[in-house]
Amino acid sequence: MSPRHDDDAPALTAAVSGGEVVLRPWAEGDDLRLLEVWGDPADVQQHQDRAMLAADADSPWRRTLVAEEDGVPVGAAVAFAQPLHPGRLWVYGEVARTVRGRGVGRALLEALRGLVAAAHEAGAVPTTELKARFAVASRVPVGGGEVVEAAPQAGAAGAPEAGAAGAEAHAAQVAATERFLVAAGFTPVQRSRRIAVAPGVIALPALRDEEHPEGRVLEEISTGSVELTRAVAAFYDAAHAWDPSQMSVGAAQQLILGPQTGAAGAVVLRDAPREDGGTIQAFAVSYTAERQDAPADVLLGWDPSLGFEEAQLAVGDLLALLVAQHPVQVEADEAMTALEPVLDALLAKRAAGTLVDTRVWATDPS
Template structure:
């Protein structure tokens, strides 16, 4: 790689020119890349944006004779302080020329003074990105999938007999915010999280997140409001025949068997008449056990599956 006359531009061994991300690059790259393949791909492309120091991020674009054909970014998450997130995409006719690896090297040099000590990246199963990550020293640390649970997939619980009650709970409540924060931290021990009540409101429960409502499965066997055993937050404005997008979790103070039992009851109630779609990581063992059973029986399906690699 050699420096050109413009100090903001670098020439790669592949012959492409690299510069910082600029306004209009998203539209120019869309013409070359085409539409995103799925929701995950759309989310990852949204990481490509101007570099910043707060929050810390760097983003670069590679051009072929002035035409943007590739982009890459590295950024620090406000939730996961130990690893920087990396994403790169290269136009199909410029792949297998080492472009992404050269862009990664440039970004890593920029990150030398950042306190994060590792890198992570997400990719689709059996994708070119997966091969790239393996070839560049990344190791798989997590699998995540979007699962659609069909209506009536689970037997409805007898709430009165079991001392349970399904109640609406305000998305702005401190009780739910604290529970969501504790749950998030508990299921991300593989990538240490610093979720707080305030961040839970900002990132998962506030109006800007699209959260439209929440329910809590409570233990009311001893009277009173009862402790929350499991919860669900909906991001779908109205019930339709399409799956409702929900965040499902449980009280992390429960043991695995109790959590699985209550997740099973909550999912049965949520999907009694309409399909629901939820994200399931390998680290969410009680939820994964239930959804794996439903997938095996044909009562649920995987919408898409992704791997998280780290170095």
């Protein structure tokens, strides 16, 4: 099979166990056709990743293939370039339960790899390396986005069906995903968790006043602030050394802080007032416009030039202030070395709970 892609490209055929499938580009209405055969997503990560499946594009580069059997779509897969992370392309694929184990997913991935290789040779993408992600547990209602518990029980795994049978089915699907990725040359490179922290579970730091002249300075700041934008860009690049990024000030505004991102407000923690030369040691950007019972969605970061202990203290103090009265949810990758120990300690005390536990695998281990 030699994949090619242009406006007049014919459909490809691939041999699979028990017959063959036709591989063709994504077409309008495929999302609904595939939903009929796939059913609802198994977890919130799959719900998000299905949104990757879309029509082909050249800027940023994306190719999506649909697998048909007897004229019925049974699977799809996409590869797309992310200019912010030029070292790897995202890939996502899914096939119907009724055809799993027959090689449909492998055929889709092999065809996509051919398209990526051709695009790389033509200079359209900077690499042929791939990355994929999947959830090993999820407690966020699929399609809802609202978290029902401020601090769910630590370690509990989500499943599309209720009870032990659902958990067992979910674990089997995770194991199958891992086997597929191993066979395709992927290895694990990162763990990412979304963690809800209950209110009032961290001792509050002293804020600067007459009684505490050396206390922390907490300040509201505009999401359009150049100072904040630079702090966010520096933190993002430092936290993604495992998947190198090229975050400019403009990109930080467009992708993290601009109105189109849903950023609703921000606070920073300083070691001294700004007029006295105080710099941003930690920041929090909220993506929840109004107070609600569910944990507010917050991006929590810190100055990467700080030493480990300084950074851990700063991010812990800011988190304590954020959850003084209301719960929040934050994302923590393994690479966020100052934040992870703070959250792990709260998880151990059941003062926090893991909402989504995701793994990232890639074709290159670096």
